[in-house]
Amino acid sequence: MVIDPVLLRTFLAVADSGGFSEAARRLGLGQSTVSQHVRRLESLLGRELFVRDTHRVALTGDGEVMTGFARDLLERQDRAIRYFARPEPRGRVRLGVCEDLVLSRLPELLRRFRRGHPLIDLELTVELSGVLHERLAEGKLDLIFAKRGPDEGGLPVWTDTLSWAGAPGLCLDPAEPVPLVVYPEPSITRARALETLRRNGFRWRVACTCTHLNGLRAALLAGLGVGLFATSMVPPGLAAPPTHLPDPGEVVFGLAGRRPLTHGPIAALSDLIRSHPWAARPEPVH
Structure with a gap:
């Protein structure tokens, strides 16, 4: 009826x-x-x-x-x-964000997005940048914000320097291979760390591998070796190692999507990411 x-x-x-x-x-x-x-x-x-x-x-x-x-x-x-x-954009976005953002920028970004767009729902995936690019290509994500490898496209948003980091007071024996604490493949910072050491004649060994940032931080704080991070995203408690290591250069964080970044709720999220003051210190999470 x-x-x-x-x-x-x-x-x-x-x-x-x-x-x-x-x-x-x-x-x-x-x-x-x-x-x-x-x-x-x-x-x-x-x-x-x-x-x-x-x-x-x-x-x-x-x-x-x-x-x-x-x-x-x-x-x-x-x-x-x-x-x-209501005129606000609505819908669902499958967003992929790289691991580096979890402990620093992600809470602030999500808080700003929720305040500005309460009717857009998020399906959030946190993974290695290389994995996110693969999932985007497979159609499993709508939008990713991640580090860009040499072969990945997308829109550059923010460039940061890369820094070595380890436990405070960590001493590296120059006669021994550099112990690395890294993500597994495909990891852009892992590849950059190996390439930088190889290009500058350093020997290395992978002392610890972990898929998640909290695990890397724990291994580094325990003194297992050194890791490589975007400078503004070095996990809390870590410091630059006293031993001189070669300059790993810069890394670019970019946006990529399967559909144009001007499309509906994807546009709202991509606009917020592009307008975010990435160079500023992240707001504290309460």
């Missing part, structure tokens, strides 16, 4: 005003139209909603019950109309 909301509004107007003439006046309809609407509703329900005589119009028992249903149905419809009439 499908009930036309017009019939419900007419029914409530008669119930609230106590008569067909007053309901017609309130609705701006002819009295015959109001009577027709009520008869159609009664026919749909198979119930008499009003007792009519020459002196009065009164609700039947079924009519009393129907007023509650009618108000509820119309209120639900009105809420749906108001929701979809």
Whole structure:
């Protein structure tokens, strides 16, 4: 059964005003139209909603019950109309963010996004940059914000220097291979660390591999070796090693999407990422 909301509004107007003439006046309809609407509703329900005589119009028992249903149905419809009439972008974005952002920039970014776009839902994936580029190519993500490798495209957003980091007071024996604490492949910072050491004639060994940033930080704080990070994202508690290591250069963080970055909710998120003051220190997370 499908009930036309017009019939419900007419029914409530008669119930609230106590008569067909007053309901017609309130609705701006002819009295015959109001009577027709009520008869159609009664026919749909198979119930008499009003007792009519020459002196009065009164609700039947079924009519009393129907007023509650009618108000509820119309209120639900009105809420749906108001929701979809709001001008804010809405929808869902499958966002991929690289591990480096988790302990520093991600909470601030998500907080700003939620304040500005409360109707857009996020499906968040945190992974290595190389993995995110693969998942984007497979159609499993809509938008990624990650480090760019030499073969990855996308829109450059922010460039940062790279820095070696380890436990405070860590001493490296120059006669021994440099112990590395790194992500597994495919990792852009891992590849850069190996390339930098190889190009400058350093020997190395992979002392610890971990897929997550918190694990890398724990291994580094334990003194297992040195790692390579974007300078503004060095995990808390780590410091530059006293032994001179070669300059690893810079890294570019960029946006990439399967659809144009001007498309709907993807545009709202990509615009926020591009306008974010990445060079500033991140706000503390409370």
